[in-house]
Amino acid sequence: MKTDDLITVLSTNVEPVDRRQVVRELAAAVAIGTMVAVATILIFHGLRTDLDDLQAQGFLLLKLAFAVAVIISASICLVRLARPGGETRTRLTLTAWPFIGIAFLAAISLVFAPFWHLHTAVMGGRWLECLISIPLIAVLPFVLVIWTLRRMAPTDLTHTGALAGLVAGGMSALGYALHCTSDSVPFIALWYGGTIALCTLIGAVLGPRLLRW
Amino acid sequence: MNEAELKELMRAGLDGNAAAYRILLDQLSRYLRGYFRGKLTRMGRSAMEAEDLVQEVLLAIHTRRHTYDAGKPFTPWLYAIARYKLIDHLRRTRASSIDLPLDDTNEVTARDEYAGVESGLDLQKLLDRLPVKMRRAIQSVKIEGLSVAEAAKRCGMSESAIKVNVHRGLRALAATIAREEAT
Numbered sequence: 001m002k003t004d005d006l007i008t009v010l011s012t013n014v015e016p017v018d019r020r021q022v023v024r025e026l027a028a029a030v031a032i033g034t035m036v037a038v039a040t041i042l043i044f045h046g047l048r049t050d051l052d053d054l055q056a057q058g059f060l061l062l063k064l065a066f067a068v069a070v071i072i073s074a075s076i077c078l079v080r081l082a083r084p085g086g087e088t089r090t091r092l093t094l095t096a097w098p099f100i101g102i103a104f105l106a107a108i109s110l111v112f113a114p115f116w117h118l119h120t121a122v123m124g125g126r127w128l129e130c131l132i133s134i135p136l137i138a139v140l141p142f143v144l145v146i147w148t149l150r151r152m153a154p155t156d157l158t159h160t161g162a163l164a165g166l167v168a169g170g171m172s173a174l175g176y177a178l179h180c181t182s183d184s185v186p187f188i189a190l191w192y193g194g195t196i197a198l199c200t201l202i203g204a205v206l207g208p209r210l211l212r213w
Numbered sequence: 214m215n216e217a218e219l220k221e222l223m224r225a226g227l228d229g230n231a232a233a234y235r236i237l238l239d240q241l242s243r244y245l246r247g248y249f250r251g252k253l254t255r256m257g258r259s260a261m262e263a264e265d266l267v268q269e270v271l272l273a274i275h276t277r278r279h280t281y282d283a284g285k286p287f288t289p290w291l292y293a294i295a296r297y298k299l300i301d302h303l304r305r306t307r308a309s310s311i312d313l314p315l316d317d318t319n320e321v322t323a324r325d326e327y328a329g330v331e332s333g334l335d336l337q338k339l340l341d342r343l344p345v346k347m348r349r350a351i352q353s354v355k356i357e358g359l360s361v362a363e364a365a366k367r368c369g370m371s372e373s374a375i376k377v378n379v380h381r382g383l384r385a386l387a388a389t390i391a392r393e394e395a396t
Binding site: 019021 | 226227228229230231234235238239242246264267268271272273275277278279280281282283289290292293294296297301318329331332334335336351354355356358359360361376379380383
């Protein structure tokens with residue numbers, strides 16, 4: 001085939017393109033993924049039942065704020081990495097801030113807690129349920145984000161995959177927070193932070209295979 | 214052609230200006246030819262292989278043109294695609310070295326090679342492998358140049374179905390070419 005012939009084919013009846021397509025489609029994927037995660041939690045685990053308690057409300061808000069911060073920072077980076085060459089202009093350190101923030105709060109709470117409290121704060125909650133639930137519930141949102149990214153053109157597949165895992169982990173954590181009754185800041189930092197980091201790692205490993213174009 | 218001119222043509226192309234888009238693809242094919250030949254001949258590879266890549270990248274540019282952010286420079290976008298496809302190609306064809314240094318993005322527009330050779334790809338054969346709806350949509354709209362409305366009438370599909378089939382068909386074509394080159 002002559003390249004000129006291909007150019008003729010491509011430039012015949014060329015359709016106008018929606019310039020906001022990348023942002024719009026990724027925003028839709030994140031919104032739908034979050035709804036899926038929330039629905040999964042409400043169906044299989046149910047909303048926590050002690051929400052008339054002020055402290056429970058406070059911890060729910062903290063968990064939600066952490067998850068939302070993860071989702072937003074990851075989404076901002078993802079929109080950039082979804083485009084060719086986006087990785088050269090994007091600082092991924094933005095995505096570390098929610099983790100640094102929650103680790104800082106956890107450190108403060110440990111300083112002011114009695115020493116014997118440490119074990120209860122970190123291991124006292126239902127950490128195993130958290131450890132299993134967050135990665136598991138992240139699967140569907142992850143598939144959704146990857147499926148959306150496959151119509152874009154990331155050129156750094158490892159980092160794009162990692163961000164897809166991170167944002168999926170954030171969505172899953174947001175859903176799980178509605179159910180989780182383990183109310184301590186170190187617990188959130190370690191088990192929420194840890195499981196979301198695990199999702200990120202899995203995304204980085206799968207990225208090059210799933211996102212090739 | 215400089216960055217500003219390329220960007221202007223790309224923007225016009227994104228708005229559906231076929232004439233500007235044609236000029237752009239024509240110019241890009243020369244740059245890509247220069248870039249790929251420069252890289253591949255150093256590895257002892259043929260001009261035809263470079264042409265395969267030129268065509269693969271043109272298809273990639275076309276099917277993923279919505280990922281160009283009109284507020285950003287055009288050349289880095291082009292360079293990122295060309296480099297990505299070159300690395301992918303070398304990996305697929307099992308090159309001993311895929312350690313491609315990151316050049317200045319202007320490297321991609323450094324040489325302007327007009328003289329094309331034919332690629333080893335046969336458009337008609339590639340089209341024949343597509344599902345029938347996609348093939349008929351591409352045949353009518355992109356090869357015979359019928360309007361979307363005319364094509365819809367002829368193929369007995371709705372206008373939006375024609376658009377979707379053209380779009381999906383070109384993406385499938387791009388994927389087939391990538392597989393084809395690997396063999």
